[in-house]
Amino acid sequence: MDTICNIERRKPKAPELILDLLMANGAPLSSFALCRAGVIMDINEATVRVALNRLCEQGKIGQPARGVYAISVAPRPLFRDVDTWRSKERSMTAWNGDWVAVHDTLVQRSDKTAWRRHCLALALRGFAEFEPGLQLRPDNLEGGIAALRARLAELGLSPQATLFRLTGLDEARQARVKGLWKVDALHRQYTAMAAALDAHAEVLGQEDTTGALRESLLLGREAIGLLVRDPLLPPELMAPQARQTLMAAAIRYQDEARRHWRNWISGIDLPR
Structure with a gap:
């Protein structure tokens, strides 16, 4: 763990480093440059090359030329979230006091990978747990319920979860929800x-x-x-x-x- 300007920072793993550099650079990079960058981050060349091969197999990156790597032409939904952070605030709209709810009691926890993706999708869209199995956020995102439902599904929300608009909370519950964040x-x-x-x-x-x-x-x-x-x-x-x-x-x-x-x-x- 590195500490920089009193902020503790975790060193990225090789796949994270490769994806960070390719997205930030906005253009392909050679394996040589990526391996040299790995050395800067205390990651050896062999580890970087293994990560490059695995990312290619997973379809996250491609090779436009021999020894050169780039982000996949069809980026994954999570990549789009990371890559568009500068414009994220533009997706907000005026709030009328309603909430978006996700009921996920029926979502199976036995598939750990699917459950992690489900939880990550909720976290990336600012949901907070109100009661066991009930996640809420303000209904203030561009496109409303329909756009949010589609985006959550892309990010990995379980199909067993139910998304709906929640209105008419009594004064006490409304106050509780407002204090979730x-x-x-x-x-x-x-x-x-x-x-x-x-x-x-x-x-x-x-x-x-x-x-x-x-x-x-x-x-x-x-x-x-x-x-x-x-x-x-x-x-x-x-x-x-x-x-x-x-x-x-x-x-x-x-x-x-x-x-x-x-x-x-x-x-x-x-x-x-």
């Missing part, structure tokens, strides 16, 4: 992360080293992870300023980090 903790996380990004951006501008590259990837992926999982609560439940401040800081930081990574990649002499 730990907005104070989110505010503190977002504020601390935005400050860390701005502080490290100054270091990044002064140090064009592999150490700075490593730190930029670790810190940047944590910031983007926070934004990808942001529940997009309406202002009636959470003031938007902390999220907007983090979004602006993350965009500035990623732009700067991308520039440094691309400069490093372009400076690599490919073996002949």
Whole structure:
């Protein structure tokens, strides 16, 4: 576990590193460059090459040319969520006080992989458990119930789950639902992360080293992870300023980090 600007960061595994770099670069990368990047992240070449083969077999990446890799032409739903974090806030609409509910008592827990995908789909769309088997979020996303149902299904929501609009809660239950999200903790996380990004951006501008590259990837992926999982609560439940401040800081930081990574990649002499 790395600590950068007082933020603890987990080192990515080889597949995560490869996908992060390909998505951030926006263009194919050679196996040589990816292996060199692995060294920066303390991942050996053999491990990177095994991960490249497995990602190809899984259809997550492809080879447009020999020894060159790119994100699959038909990206998976989760990739789209990660890749579109900058525009995520635009999917919010005005909230009228209604809720979207997912009832998942009938979903089998025995298939651990399917259950993890089901839970991840709910987490990525900001659902919180109100009662056992009942997950709720505000009905404030663009496209309403129909669009959310389709997106959740793409992300892995179990077909045994039932999604519906919930209205007419009494005053006590309405108050309980509004308290499901730990907005104070989110505010503190977002504020601390935005400050860390701005502080490290100054270091990044002064140090064009592999150490700075490593730190930029670790810190940047944590910031983007926070934004990808942001529940997009309406202002009636959470003031938007902390999220907007983090979004602006993350965009500035990623732009700067991308520039440094691309400069490093372009400076690599490919073996002949």
